Amino acid sequence: MKILGIACSPRKQGNTVALLEEVLRGSKQEGAETELYSVSDKTIEPCQGCRTCWETGECFIQDDMNGLGNRMIEADGIVFGTPIYFYNMTAQAKAIVDRTIALSRPERNLANKVGSVVAVAGSLGLVDALKDLYFYFITRQMLPANYVAAYGGAEGEVKDLEKCMRACNDLGRQMVQIVAMNFQYPKEIGRSSFAFGTHTR
Numbered sequence: 124m125k126i127l128g129i130a131c132s133p134r135k136q137g138n139t140v141a142l143l144e145e146v147l148r149g150s151k152q153e154g155a156e157t158e159l160y161s162v163s164d165k166t167i168e169p170c171q172g173c174r175t176c177w178e179t180g181e182c183f184i185q186d187d188m189n190g191l192g193n194r195m196i197e198a199d200g201i202v203f204g205t206p207i208y209f210y211n212m213t214a215q216a217k218a219i220v221d222r223t224i225a226l227s228r229p230e231r232n233l234a235n236k237v238g239s240v241v242a243v244a245g246s247l248g249l250v251d252a253l254k255d256l257y258f259y260f261i262t263r264q265m266l267p268a269n270y271v272a273a274y275g276g277a278e279g280e281v282k283d284l285e286k287c288m289r290a291c292n293d294l295g296r297q298m299v300q301i302v303a304m305n306f307q308y309p310k311e312i313g314r315s316s317f318a319f320g321t322h323t324r
């Protein structure tokens with residue numbers, strides 16, 4: 124079983140990384156293999172909306188999203204970590220979310236993977252990032268685990284928040300336990316929809 128943490132902060136040793144490290148420590152303690160992926164020094168361009176990937180399963184943009192997409196497919200659980208930038212997830216996090224539209228093929232998608240979020244703000248704006256990422260999980264037919272919302276500004280200062288670190292560790296453990304339960308969405312519901320509304324034809 125593999126749990127992947129994706130740090131969507133440009134800071135290599137920032138608060139997002141600190142939170143994810145503790146989540147992954149919890150997952151490891153519970154027996155999972157773990158990997159921390161950081162967007163720092165990576166290039167992940169925004170989606171161009173061409174929809175070529177819906178036909179081919181491949182994005183025409185050749186950048187670091189190719190490698191990250193493969194890691195996401197290999198993982199059983201994915202923890203998105205993002206700082207709050209102007210009341211929402213970072214542009215890097217949103218680019219990843221959008222580019223996973225390429226992972227919508229019946230044979231290559233994110234369905235039934237356990238998803239969770241750790242988010243950190245200096246003072247305000249956590250809820251919209253959490254809400255947007257959990258809506259995203261639902262559209263991908265991922266299985267939502269808990270989240271951790273933290274407050275911190277200076278690099279790595281969340282490490283001093285004892286309760287928060289404990290919550291991260293618990294989250295990592297919980298993810299492994301949920302993966303082990305092997306919940307599955309019913310197959311007859313299409314894997315590729317991204318809007319479940321009566322307004323769509």
Ligand SMILES: Cc1cc2nc3c(=O)[nH]c(=O)nc-3n(C[C@H](O)[C@H](O)[C@H](O)COP(=O)(O)O)c2cc1C
Pocket residue numbers: 132133134136137138139140205206207208209210211243244245246247248274275276277278279
């Ligand atoms: C461009 C930018 C925008 C930010 N916007 C917000 C914000 O809207 N609300 C907030 O509480 N903190 C905001 N912050 C502060 C970060 O969320 C905070 O410093 C966080 O701990 C950074 O996480 P990191 O160390 O993982 O990068 C912003 C920081 C930057 C650089």
